[in-house]
Amino acid sequence: MATSSPxxxxxxxxxxxxxxxxxxxxxxAMLAAPxxxxxxxxxxxxxxxxxxxxxxxxxxxxxxxxxxxxxxxSQLFTAANIDIMIRTSGMAAAVTLACALVAFxxxxxxxxxxxxxxxAALYLAVLLPLWSSYLVRVYAWKLILAKExxxxxxxxxxxxxxxxxxxxxxxxxxxxxxxVSMLGMWLVFVYVWLPYMILPIQAALExxxxxxxxASGDLGARPAETFRKVILPLAFPGVVAGSIFTFSLTxxxxxxxxxxxNSSYFLGQAVLSHQGTAGNVPMxxxxxxxxxxxMAVYLIIAKKLGAFExx
Amino acid sequence: MAGGGSFAPPALCRKPREAAISHSxxxxxxxxxxxxxPAVSFxxxxxxxxxxxxxxxVSLDINDGEFFSLLGPSGSGKTTCLRLVAGFEQxxxxxxxxxGEEVANLPPYERDVNTVFQDYALFPHMTVGENVAYGLMxxxxxxxxxxxxxxxxxxxxxxxxxxxxxxxQLSGGxxxxxxxxxxxxxxxxxxxxxxxxxxxDLKLRQxxxxxxxxxxxxxxxxxxxxxxxQEEALTMSDRLAVFNLGKIEQIGSPAEVYEHPATxxxxxFVGVSNLIRGEIAQAITGSAxxxxxxxxxxxxxxxxxxxxxxxxxxxxxIRDVIYLGMHTRYLVELSGGSDLTVVxxxxxxxxxxxxxxxxxAVRLVWQKAHVRPVGN
Numbered sequence: 001m002a003t004s005s006p007x008x009x010x011x012x013x014x015x016x017x018x019x020x021x022x023x024x025x026x027x028x029a030m031l032a033a034p035x036x037x038x039x040x041x042x043x044x045x046x047x048x049x050x051x052x053x054x055x056x057x058x059x060x061x062x063x064x065x066x067x068x069x070x071x072x073x074s075q076l077f078t079a080a081n082i083d084i085m086i087r088t089s090g091m092a093a094a095v096t097l098a099c100a101l102v103a104f105x106x107x108x109x110x111x112x113x114x115x116x117x118x119x120a121a122l123y124l125a126v127l128l129p130l131w132s133s134y135l136v137r138v139y140a141w142k143l144i145l146a147k148e149x150x151x152x153x154x155x156x157x158x159x160x161x162x163x164x165x166x167x168x169x170x171x172x173x174x175x176x177x178x179x180v181s182m183l184g185m186w187l188v189f190v191y192v193w194l195p196y197m198i199l200p201i202q203a204a205l206e207x208x209x210x211x212x213x214x215a216s217g218d219l220g221a222r223p224a225e226t227f228r229k230v231i232l233p234l235a236f237p238g239v240v241a242g243s244i245f246t247f248s249l250t251x252x253x254x255x256x257x258x259x260x261x262n263s264s265y266f267l268g269q270a271v272l273s274h275q276g277t278a279g280n281v282p283m284x285x286x287x288x289x290x291x292x293x294x295m296a297v298y299l300i301i302a303k304k305l306g307a308f309e310x311x
Numbered sequence: 312m313a314g315g316g317s318f319a320p321p322a323l324c325r326k327p328r329e330a331a332i333s334h335s336x337x338x339x340x341x342x343x344x345x346x347x348x349p350a351v352s353f354x355x356x357x358x359x360x361x362x363x364x365x366x367x368x369v370s371l372d373i374n375d376g377e378f379f380s381l382l383g384p385s386g387s388g389k390t391t392c393l394r395l396v397a398g399f400e401q402x403x404x405x406x407x408x409x410x411g412e413e414v415a416n417l418p419p420y421e422r423d424v425n426t427v428f429q430d431y432a433l434f435p436h437m438t439v440g441e442n443v444a445y446g447l448m449x450x451x452x453x454x455x456x457x458x459x460x461x462x463x464x465x466x467x468x469x470x471x472x473x474x475x476x477x478x479x480q481l482s483g484g485x486x487x488x489x490x491x492x493x494x495x496x497x498x499x500x501x502x503x504x505x506x507x508x509x510x511x512d513l514k515l516r517q518x519x520x521x522x523x524x525x526x527x528x529x530x531x532x533x534x535x536x537x538x539x540x541q542e543e544a545l546t547m548s549d550r551l552a553v554f555n556l557g558k559i560e561q562i563g564s565p566a567e568v569y570e571h572p573a574t575x576x577x578x579x580f581v582g583v584s585n586l587i588r589g590e591i592a593q594a595i596t597g598s599a600x601x602x603x604x605x606x607x608x609x610x611x612x613x614x615x616x617x618x619x620x621x622x623x624x625x626x627x628x629i630r631d632v633i634y635l636g637m638h639t640r641y642l643v644e645l646s647g648g649s650d651l652t653v654v655x656x657x658x659x660x661x662x663x664x665x666x667x668x669x670x671x672a673v674r675l676v677w678q679k680a681h682v683r684p685v686g687n
Contacts, residue, residue, distance in 0.1 A: 209430065211428045211429075211432035212432050212434060214397075214399050214419070214432065215434075215493075216445070217398075217399075217418065217420050218398075218419050218424075218425055219445050219446035219493070219497065220420050220446050220449045221445075221449045222420055229445075229449075230434060233436045
C-alpha cells in the first residue's frame with residue numbers, strides 16, 4: 001500500500017487526527033454555524049419583535065415612540081381583538097381535533113400495516129400536496145367549495161341540497177355557500193395541515209414495538225383495551241407534536257381566512273394589516289405574542305396531561 | 312396421550328463425568344394423575360409464511376407441570392411454535408390444545424397462558440408496579456387484592472420495593488424479573504418463555520437459570536422455554552424438543568437427547584459430536600454406517616499401548632491444541648484427512664504439557680458402548 005510513513009502524513013490526515021482527539025472542538029466547529037443562525041437570526045429577530053411590542057404608536061404623528069410602555073398590550077384587550085383571538089383559537093382547536101381524528105387511522109395503517117411499495121405510495125400521497133403551491137391549492141378549494149362548485153353539484157346529485165342548506169343556515173359556521181363559511185374554512189385548514197399531523201403520529205406509532213401490543217393481549221387485554229392503555233399513550237407524544245404544527249400554523253395563517261370564509265378577521269390577518277397598511281408595528285408585535293402565549297399554555301396543559309411521559 | 316413422550320428410560324449416569332453434564336437425572340416425567348390431558352398438545356401443526364414453512368407438521372405433548380424446552384438454531388421454528396401456543400400466530404394447519412381444549416382459533420386474550428418476551432416488552436409509560444399488575448387491572452381485580460398479589464410477586468422475583476420505578480431505571484436482570492412477575496401474577500396454567508435470558512451476561516444468566524428452575528418448582532406451573540443455547544436447555548429442562556428447519560428432530564430428557572441423539576443434526580447441535588462416516592467408519596467399526604462419538608469419550612493414548620476388545624481405536628496426529636484452563640481440546644487429524652475433536656480434563660497436565668503435544672502421533676481409543684449410529 002502507498003500510505004506514507006507515520007511521520008509524513010498528509011495535512012488532511014493530520015487535521016482528521018487533530019479533530020478526532022478533540023471531540024469538544026469538533027462539536028463546537030460543527031454547531032457554530034447553526035447556533036449562530038438560531039441564536040442571531042431566529043431568537044434575535046424574535047426578541048427584536050417582542051421588544052417592539054413594548055413601544056407604542058403615536059396616533060397623531062404615526063411614529064413609533066421608543067419608550068417602554070404596556071399601552072400596546074392594553075390595547076390588545078378591546079372587544080374586537082378579543083373576538084379575533086377567540087375566533088382564531090377556536091378554529092385552531094377545531095382544526096387540530098379534526099386533523100388528529102383523520103390522521104390517526106392513516107398514520108396507524110402506515111406505521112403498522114403498510115409494507116414496501118404500499119408504504120412508499122402512502123408517504124408520497126401524504127407529501128405530494130406539499131410539493132405544489134399552497135396559494136394555488138387554497139384558490140382551488142375556493143372553486144371546489146363555491147356555490148356552483150363540484151361539492152355543491154355532487155351534493156345536489158345525491159338530492160341532499162336541503163341538508164347542505166340546513167347546515168349553511170347554522171349560525172357561526174354557516175354562510176351563503178361553503179366557500180364563504182367558517183365550515184368551508186375549517187375544511188380547507190384540515191386539508192392543508194393534515195400531513196403535519198400524520199407524519200409525527202406515524203413516527204410515534206412506528207416506535208411502538210410489536211411485542212408491547214402482543215404483551216398486552218397476552219395479559220388478557222382485548223384490542224380496544226390495548227389501544228387505550230398501550231398504543232394511545234405511547235403515540236400521544238406524536239399527537240401532541242402534530243397538534244403543535246396544526247394549532248400554531250392555524251393561529252398564524254392569513255391566506256386561508258382571507259380567501260375562504262365570511263371575511264371576519266383572524267389573528268394572522270390582524271398582524272398583517274397592523275404592520276402593513278396601518279404601520280402599527282408595536283400592535284402587530286403584541287398580536288404576535290398572543291399565539292406564543294396560547295402555545296405555551298397549550299404545552300403546559302399537554303405536559304400536565306402526561307403527554308410526554310412516554311418519551 | 313398419557314406420558315407424553317413414549318421414549319424408553321435411558322441408562323443414566325453411567326459415568327461420573329456424564330452426571331456433571333446432565334443436572335437433571337429425573338428423565339421421564341411422571342404426569343400427575345389429576346390432569347390426564349397434556350398441558351400443551353400439538354397435532355400435526357404447520358405454520359407457513361408464504362413459501363417459508365416456519366413450522367412444518369409438528370406433533371408434541373407437553374405434560375402438566377413440566378419444564379419443557381424448545382431447542383434449536385435461529386429460524387428452526389421454535390419461537391413460532393411458542394407464538395402459536397400464545398396465540399400471536401394462527402396455524403396454517405393442525406390442532407393446538409391447551410389442557411384438552413382446542414385453542415387454534417382463540418385470540419391471545421382468551422388463552423390461559425402468559426409469555427415472558429425476549430425483549431421483556433415492559434410498558435415504558437407505566438411503573439414496575441403497574442406493569443406487573445397489568446393483567447389483574449385488565450381483569451378488574453379489586454385494588455387491595457391487586458396490591459397484595461403485586462407485593463407477593465415482587466417478593467418472589469426478589470425485587471421488593473421497586474414498584475414505583477420506571478422500567479428504564481432498571482438493569483437488564485431486573486427487567487427480566489419484572490417481565491417474569493408480570494406473567495406469573497396471573498397464575499397462568501402454562502408460562503411461555505421466549506429466550507428470556509438471551510440478553511444477560513454469562514454470570515447473571517447462570518444465576519437466573521437456577522432461580523427460574525427454583526421458581527418453577529415453587530409455583531408448579533408448566534414452563535415452555537425457548538432457547539438456542541443447548542447447555543441452558545440441558546441444565547433446566549425436564550424434557551426438550553430439538554427443532555431444525557421447522558420440524559422436531561427429537562424429543563426426550565436431556566440425558567436421552569445428549570447420549571442417544573436420534574439424528575446427525577441432534578448429535579451436532581446438542582453438545583459437540585464427532586461424526587464419522589464412510590470409509591473411515593468402515594475402517595474403525597467394520598461397517599460404513601455413520602456414527603457419532605462425543606469428544607469427552609475419546610482417550611488419547613501413545614501408539615504402543617494396548618486396546619481391549621470392547622474398544623474401538625484409530626491412529627492420528629495432533630494437529631492443534633486449544634488450552635481452555637479446566638480442560639484441553641485437541642484436534643486430531645486422521646490418516647483419511649478428517650479431524651476428530653477430543654476433550655480431556657487437565658487432571659494432572661499443565662498448559663506446558665498439553666501444548667507440547669502438538670504434532671505428536673497418537674492412538675484414539677473409545678468404548679464401543681459410546682458409539683451412536685445416526686441416521687440421515
